Amino acid sequence: MSKVKYYYDPETLAYRKIKVKKGKKVGYVFLFLLASALFGFLCFVALLNTPYFETPKDKLQAREIENMRIRYEILNHKMDQVEGVLEDIAERDNNLYRAYFNTSPIPDEQRKAGFGGVNRYKELEGYNNSDIIVSTSKRLDIISKELVVQSKSLEEIAKLAKDKEKLLAAIPAIQPVKNEDLRRVASGYGYRSDPFTKIRKFHAGMDFSAKTGTPIYATGDGVVRRADNRASGYGNHIVIKHGYGYETLYAHLSKYKARVGQKVKRGDIIGYVGSTGRSEAPHLHYEVHKNGQPVNPINFYYGNISAKEYLLISEMANQENQSLD
Missing domain, CATH: 1.10.8 (Helicase, Ruva Protein; domain 3)
Known part of the structure; x- marks a missing residue:
């Protein structure tokens, strides 16, 4: 039961009961309900932001985040x-x-x-x-x-x-004449006695003595640059451009089996041994050039001969005898 409140009336010199108007009562009730609702909402928001209260959506997002992390x-x-x-x-x-x-x-x-x-x-x-x-x-x-x-x-x-x-x-890596077709290596690279003047002069290649008509093989892949007899002393000769600075020359041929511009592979027959040009007997004069300079062909015979054969050819080629051209 609510307490009854009184006030002192100075005119009647007596206490009178305070009567609360109905409108104020309604106002007080409304304010109380509003304050309660506001307090409840604040408590709900606080709960949402604590780890102790999760909605189904929050749980789903948490699982997705954990799955993503994994x-x-x-x-x-x-x-x-x-x-x-x-x-x-x-x-x-x-x-x-x-x-x-x-x-x-x-x-x-x-x-x-x-x-x-x-x-x-x-x-x-x-x-x-x-x-x-x-x-x-x-x-x-x-x-x-x-x-x-x-x-x-x-x-x-x-x-x-x-x-x-x-x-x-x-790279010119084989002999231009097969060992079984050779009579001998007549002369090597270096200073040799000229067969006609008997004067010692530089011999820029190797001479392979063989019968006329013996096959001559390209010693490396390349393109035939020359196949003619217009170079002094070489007679019928072929020049193959191999690329990478390498060229080979095959001289004193009896006949050709390659033409200018033809692509050849190592081991292809390009001509036959003869004695054309400045030659004393049937043989092949063979030269190797690197970047325009003659080099010793003996250093390139590793493609088709054994070590024993190489040593034998090297010994014969290094003898300072008379060349055949």
Whole structure:
């Protein structure tokens, strides 16, 4: 039961009961209800922002975030494996492939360089899981760049290998006359006695003594640059341009089996032994030129003779006897 309130009336000198108007009673009730509702709302908001109260939507988002975190961890683990494979490939690339082709290795700073300048990951910042997202994105970008660098390196190695194969095929690496067709190596590279003047002069090639009509073989892949008798002393002769600075000359032929502009392979028959031009007897005069200068052909016979045969030919070629041209 509510307390009755009184007030003192000075006119009647007596206490009178205070009568509350109905409108005020309603106002008080309304204010109480409003304050209660406001207090309840504030308490609800406070509960929503505590870890002790989660809505179904919050629980779903939490599960999705945890699932995303786990996936990023798995992705980082896979990137660890990819980086390990890339490091192994880079190691072989630098120390095996590029070393074999005498090419400078690619430094790690170039392979693993990041991306300078503008912040590429600004839009990923400011979230609860920004650290793992940004770090993973950086690793993916660096791995992608490493793959591009390695791909270009392997393309370069493939080109070098192709060029190396062409170079090996172009080097004059066999004897122009087979051993079974030889009578002897009549003269070698260096100063020899001229058969006509008997004066000691420089002999720029090797003389292979053989019967007229003995096949002559191209000693490396190339293109026939000359096939004529217009050079003094050589008679019928062929010049093959092999590329990479190499040329070979075959002189005193009895007849040709190659024409100017023809592509030949090592081992192809290009002509036959004869004694045309300035020649004392049937033989092949053979020269090897590197960058326009004659070099000793004995250094190139590694493609079709044994070590024992090479030593025998070398001994005969090094004798300072009389040449046949």
